[in-house]
Amino acid sequence: MPTARFRFWPLSLALATALTGCSDSQTDSGDRTAQAPEAPEYPVTWRFALEEIEGSVQHAYAEALKERIEERSDGKVEIDIFPYGSLGTSAQLTELVQNGSVSLAFASPGHLANTIPEVGLFTLHYVLPDDAEVTREVLASPQLLGLFEQPYARENMKLLGFVPEGWMAWTANKPLRTPDDFKGQRIRTMTSDMAEEAFKAYGAEPSQIPYSQVYSDLQLRKIDGQSNPVFAIEEMDFYEVQSTMTLARPAQFVASVVSNLDWYNALPEKQQQWLNNGLDDVAQIAWETQEELNQTRLETMLEEGHLKVVRLTNAEREVFRQASMPVRDIYLEHTGDSGQRIFERVQQLIEEKEANTPE
Ligand code: 6CS
Numbered sequence: 001m002p003t004a005r006f007r008f009w010p011l012s013l014a015l016a017t018a019l020t021g022c023s024d025s026q027t028d029s030g031d032r033t034a035q036a037p038e039a040p041e042y043p044v045t046w047r048f049a050l051e052e053i054e055g056s057v058q059h060a061y062a063e064a065l066k067e068r069i070e071e072r073s074d075g076k077v078e079i080d081i082f083p084y085g086s087l088g089t090s091a092q093l094t095e096l097v098q099n100g101s102v103s104l105a106f107a108s109p110g111h112l113a114n115t116i117p118e119v120g121l122f123t124l125h126y127v128l129p130d131d132a133e134v135t136r137e138v139l140a141s142p143q144l145l146g147l148f149e150q151p152y153a154r155e156n157m158k159l160l161g162f163v164p165e166g167w168m169a170w171t172a173n174k175p176l177r178t179p180d181d182f183k184g185q186r187i188r189t190m191t192s193d194m195a196e197e198a199f200k201a202y203g204a205e206p207s208q209i210p211y212s213q214v215y216s217d218l219q220l221r222k223i224d225g226q227s228n229p230v231f232a233i234e235e236m237d238f239y240e241v242q243s244t245m246t247l248a249r250p251a252q253f254v255a256s257v258v259s260n261l262d263w264y265n266a267l268p269e270k271q272q273q274w275l276n277n278g279l280d281d282v283a284q285i286a287w288e289t290q291e292e293l294n295q296t297r298l299e300t301m302l303e304e305g306h307l308k309v310v311r312l313t314n315a316e317r318e319v320f321r322q323a324s325m326p327v328r329d330i331y332l333e334h335t336g337d338s339g340q341r342i343f344e345r346v347q348q349l350i351e352e353k354e355a356n357t358p359e
Contacts, residue, residue, distance in 0.1 A: 040268055042076040046103035049082045049093045051111075051211065051255070055235055057165045058106050058255065059083055060289045061282060069278040077274055079104075089210040091191055098156050100260045107157070108255045110190030117334045118151040118342050120194030124331055125250035125324035126317075127346070134353045135252055136287050139164050143349060147342050152256075158264040161279055163286050165229050165253040166294040171242040172225030175310040179203055179323045188214050188226040194334060197327045198250070199227075202320070211236070218242060229253045231290070234297035239307045248312045248320055 048066070052058040059081070066079040082102070087093060090111035097105045109119035121127065128135050138144060139162045152159040170176050172185060182202035188209045189195040196206040209217055217223045218241040226238060232253075233239050257279070267275070301307050312320075332339055 040076075040271070043078050044076070044271070045078045045080055047080050047082060047101075049087050049096060049102045049105040050084050051090045051093060051106045051108055052084050052232070053235060054083045056083075057163070057229075057231060057286070057290045057293055060293070061163060061257075061286045064282045064285050064289075065278050068281045069274050072277060073271070073274045077271060084211065089191075089212065091210075094157075094258075097258055097260050100263055102260075103263055104160070104257065104259050106163075106255050107258050108190060108253070109192075110195040110253075111192060112256070113192035113194040113334075115155055116148075116151045117194070118148060118339050119256070120192065120331050120334060121339070121342060121346065122251070122254040123190075123192070123195045123198055124327055125198050126321040127328075128252050129350055129354060130249065131354070131357065132291075134350065134357055135164060137353045137357075138346070138349050139252075139254060140283055141349060141353075144346065147345055148256075151338065152258060153261055156261045157258040158261045160257040160259060160275075161283065163255045163257060164290060165255055166231060166290045167229060167247070167249045168227050168251050168253055169230050169233060170225060170227050170246045170248060170250075171233055171238055171244065171307075172246070173243045175244050175308070176225070176246040176248070177310065177312065177316055178319060185225055186223045188217065188223045194331060197330050198324060201323055201327050214238065215241065229290070229294060230301075231293040231297045234301050239301050239304075242307065244308045244310060245301075246310045246312065248317055250317075250320060250324070 046069075048062050050056070050058045050062055062079070062081045066081060069077050069079060087096060087102070090106075090108060093102070093105045094107050094112060094115065096102045097107070109116075109122035113120035113123060128138065144162065145159060148159050170187075172187075174181065176182060176185075179202040182199065182204040185204045187199045187204040187206045189199060189206045191208040191210060193208075196208060199206040207223065209223070214223075214226055215237055218226065218238060225242065227250075228236070228238070230245075233242075233245065239245065259275075264272070264275075298309075302309065328343070332343065335342070
């Protein structure tokens with residue numbers, strides 16, 4: 001029987017509506033303004049919306065950030081965390097940031113790529129390197145952040161950081177050892193067209209489905225498989241309704257942390273410093289948390305003995321890598337000069353980091 005830790009949200013839309021139009025620099029006295037006040041009346045409360053439930057990588061990140069910022073600001077800033085299920089789907093969370101109803105949110109490129117085509121880069125397979133340290137450094141580099149600053153700003157969002165959450169793993173009711181194994185498989189993807197392309201290239205029949213609906217669609221056999229980091233497959237109970245998890249290391253799950261651009265620009269200098277320093281503090285913690293959660297949750301699933309785990313060899317992965325190549329052209333078609341620049345620069349960054357990393 002499914003344990004159904006996560007069943008969703010009659011309250012969410014009402015709550016989202018209630019938040020709409022409210023500032024995140026709201027003070028305890030109920031003062032609501034669209035921008036941070038000149039002389040802030042402390043404490044101020046920042047709302048942080050997550051795309052994942054309690055116990056997840058995003059939740060651990062948000063808790064760590066809350067602790068750091070509340071400590072650094074000596075309690076002048078308080079952070080209210082809204083785990084997934086309390087406000088809405090990823091697409092709805094992005095809207096809440098754009099209209100200033102929440103101060104901070106996670107926005108995963110797999111959901112964001114219709115709004116910001118350039119972030120579709122993170123849905124491509126076999127672009128980021130195999131070496132975990134190089135990947136960590138590339139994703140943490142200010143140059144990478146700089147490349148995406150404008151595309152996010154275009155949509156009234158401030159990009160605050162990229163958070164890697166571990167290798168994507170494929171689950172289905174059979175092993176997925178070759179692109180042929182994907183033929184005809186109805187694979188759930190995140191809610192953007194680019195997210196689908198990676199699986200179309202393998203011959204699958206992808207469909208875009210919000211995170212909250214994946215478990216029931218798998219259970220009802222409306223879809224055959226899905227792709228997510230190991231920790232998520234455990235915490236969302238997907239492993240209960242799938243027979244096999246294939247580890248092909250096609251891509252890291254990369255999330256972005258964002259805020260409303262106007263809100264960020266209007267923050268008093270002190271508050272901006274507390275935020276920026278808090279983000280720096282938690283970057284390394286986030287990396288360690290995802291490593292630990294992905295490892296321990298894999299062990300949990302293996303102990304339960306329900307899910308079969310298949311690890312692809314490098315030769316098997318190479319076949320997928322070749323099959324994934326045409327998707328890069330689709331990305332470039334969607335993104336034009338801007339995507340071309342970003343793609344080339346990311347490849348350069350990877351090469352530079354690889355050259356500086358000892359074997
Ligand atoms: O698959 C998804 O939709 C989600 N997966 C994770 C691990 N985080 C958030 C995202 O929405």
